[in-house]
Amino acid sequence: MKRKDFFKKGLGAAVATTFLPQPWLLGETLSDSNPVDVNPSLNPNLTTDESASVDEFTAYKQLENPLSSDWALVRKEFDINPNLTFLNNGTMGITPAPVLKALNSAFSHAAHEAAYPHADGSLEKSIAQLTGVDESEIAITKNVSEGVNLACWAMNLKAGDEVLITKHEHVGGCAPWLFRAKTEGIRLKVVELGSNANTTLANFMAAATPATKAMAIPHIPCTIGQVLPVKELCSWAKSKGIITAVDGAHPLGMLAFNIKEIGCDYYSGCLHKWVLGPLGTGWFYASKEILAGSSIRHVAAYSIDKFDMSTTPPSMGELANKTGRYSYGTFSGPLHSGAKTALKFYQHLGPGAVETRVKYLSSLVYYQLLCLNQSNTSKSMASANPKIKSATKKLPTINPITPSLNDWLRFVFGNQSWIPTSALSVSGITANSGIATTLSNQAIQQWANTHQKSSVLDILTPYESQSRGAQIGFRISPNKQPSLSQKFCDFARSKGMILRYVGENNIDCVRVSTHYYNHEEEIKTFISYLRDFFQQEQLG
Numbered sequence: 431m432k433r434k435d436f437f438k439k440g441l442g443a444a445v446a447t448t449f450l451p452q453p454w455l456l457g458e459t460l461s462d463s464n465p466v467d468v469n470p471s472l473n474p475n476l477t478t479d480e481s482a483s484v485d486e487f488t489a490y491k492q493l494e495n496p497l498s499s500d501w502a503l504v505r506k507e508f509d510i511n512p513n514l515t516f517l518n519n520g521t522m523g524i525t526p527a528p529v530l531k532a533l534n535s536a537f538s539h540a541a542h543e544a545a546y547p548h549a550d551g552s553l554e555k556s557i558a559q560l561t562g563v564d565e566s567e568i569a570i571t572k573n574v575s576e577g578v579n580l581a582c583w584a585m586n587l588k589a590g591d592e593v594l595i596t597k598h599e600h601v602g603g604c605a606p607w608l609f610r611a612k613t614e615g616i617r618l619k620v621v622e623l624g625s626n627a628n629t630t631l632a633n634f635m636a637a638a639t640p641a642t643k644a645m646a647i648p649h650i651p652c653t654i655g656q657v658l659p660v661k662e663l664c665s666w667a668k669s670k671g672i673i674t675a676v677d678g679a680h681p682l683g684m685l686a687f688n689i690k691e692i693g694c695d696y697y698s699g700c701l702h703k704w705v706l707g708p709l710g711t712g713w714f715y716a717s718k719e720i721l722a723g724s725s726i727r728h729v730a731a732y733s734i735d736k737f738d739m740s741t742t743p744p745s746m747g748e749l750a751n752k753t754g755r756y757s758y759g760t761f762s763g764p765l766h767s768g769a770k771t772a773l774k775f776y777q778h779l780g781p782g783a784v785e786t787r788v789k790y791l792s793s794l795v796y797y798q799l800l801c802l803n804q805s806n807t808s809k810s811m812a813s814a815n816p817k818i819k820s821a822t823k824k825l826p827t828i829n830p831i832t833p834s835l836n837d838w839l840r841f842v843f844g845n846q847s848w849i850p851t852s853a854l855s856v857s858g859i860t861a862n863s864g865i866a867t868t869l870s871n872q873a874i875q876q877w878a879n880t881h882q883k884s885s886v887l888d889i890l891t892p893y894e895s896q897s898r899g900a901q902i903g904f905r906i907s908p909n910k911q912p913s914l915s916q917k918f919c920d921f922a923r924s925k926g927m928i929l930r931y932v933g934e935n936n937i938d939c940v941r942v943s944t945h946y947y948n949h950e951e952e953i954k955t956f957i958s959y960l961r962d963f964f965q966q967e968q969l970g
């Protein structure tokens with residue numbers, strides 16, 4: 431079905447009938463702005479909003495059920511090469527058709543009309559609305575690395591001051607901190623993540639000393655996708671006078687969250703991962719309260735409210751009283767257009783609906799890995815012990831306490847109305863044993879605990895719902911060298927499946943990222959490749 435037909439089909443009453451005039455298309459041309467007014471956003475007449483109209487996505491509103499077949503229609507907006515299975519959204523998001531359209535038309539318009547981009551604040555506003563902050567607290571950046579740098583250099587730290595950080599940093603999340611440690615003598619204290627939210631919090635608490643002045647943590651690390659208890663961590667840090675900077679490369683577009691509830695001082699995000707915006711678009715939050723005491727190293731248009739080079743000496747006014755002071759100079763208007771469209775698309779699908787969908791898909795991955803571990807454990811026990819071998823032959827199932835998929839989903843999500851009465855109705859995914867049981871949460875928890883690790887596969891992401899988003903990390907045969915996790919990623923790639931191998935910081939794991947456009951069949955394929963690989967390597 432074509433996108434247009436989908437709109438005509440009109441899920442619910444929603445049909446795209448109204449197209450707002452698009453100011454970008456109304457012929458804005460290059461103009462001299464007042465040379466003293468260095469911030470064009472102060473001039474409302476220069477507003478440009480060439481991104482998709484709000485009405486255009488209304489048809490997608492109804493997808494609260496993560497199993498809805500309408501997700502397949504949404505996927506049609508993604509022109510993914512049919513020979514590829516993309517399970518690496520954590521590295522970059524796939525650009526959907528409406529975003530490509532906005533980009534193309536904005537780039538064409540810029541060239542055709544010699545249209546210079548002027549910030550109208552609408553991109554900041556969309557991000558602020560989605561993250562629960564004031565638009566004056568958002569600056570637009572190129573990427574997360576830029577935001578992490580802004581936060582790091584904004585803090586007034588001296589030699590000997592300690593910064594709490596984790597082993598699970600992306601290089602973009604830790605490089606400026608490492609550099610300040612090397613050049614200025616601040617001390618980085620690397621804290622281990624716990625196997626659940628409480629342990630993680632306890633680890634940070636135990637690591638702090640009176641010299642701890644800052645905490646730089648990922649909301650969701652790029653390594654194993656564990657969602658950190660950022661709210662609890664920041665609340666504790668605040669009580670100790672510790673300044674907090676959160677690397678938020680992953681949450682926006684994956685989970686619904688509110689920065690004010692988290693209570694951090696700085697937060698750095700991007701739009702080119704889970705929001706599915708254009709590559710090279712990011713954002714940075716500094717709270718109103720922290721802004722006044724924050725250092726700034728790059729000062730340009732957007733950073734100051736006025737300047738005059740004709741006075742003696744030349745003069746400037748004040749730093750702009752908003753986080754936007756950290757943005758400077760000409761920016762790519764067309765990229766911003768694409769980003770705005772991506773945010774609108776996301777908003778119309780609904781952050782809550784997207785979160786449920788991606789968590790549902792990652793739960794399927796998790797469940798299948800646990801089942802794989804269970805069957806591997808049983809097989810290796812059987813091969814080691816002839817008695818068990820003959821016993822397992824007689825049994826219809828390898829382990830009678832395998833929860834049905836239905837049980838598992840209820841365990842992870844609670845009694846949601848969308849969970850099917852029969853697990854087997856979920857396309858392509860069934861329990862290994864194929865038996866549906868109704869187990870208590872306690873039994874399922876015990877089952878998950880027992881099968882999180884086997885001799886061949888160690889699932890590193892905690893299964894507790896609070897600590898899991900859309901990414902699962904696991905290690906294959908931890909003690910074998912060279913890395914079998916890396917070999918599996920190469921194996922999958924040779925078959926057209928893109929995963930992320932995490933080799934940095936000796937983490938050595940495979941990361942599977944499932945966004946809402948992925949589907950059950952792709953997860954099934956992923957598991958079948960894993961089984962094939964185990965067979966090839968004679969594992970289990």
Ligand SMILES: Cc1ncc(COP(=O)(O)O)c(C=O)c1O
Nearest residue numbers: 573574575600602603652679700
């Ligand atoms: C947790 C985390 N932080 C920082 C970055 C760097 O992001 P960017 O490439 O947008 O600078 C990434 C990129 O994958 C990441 O996953």
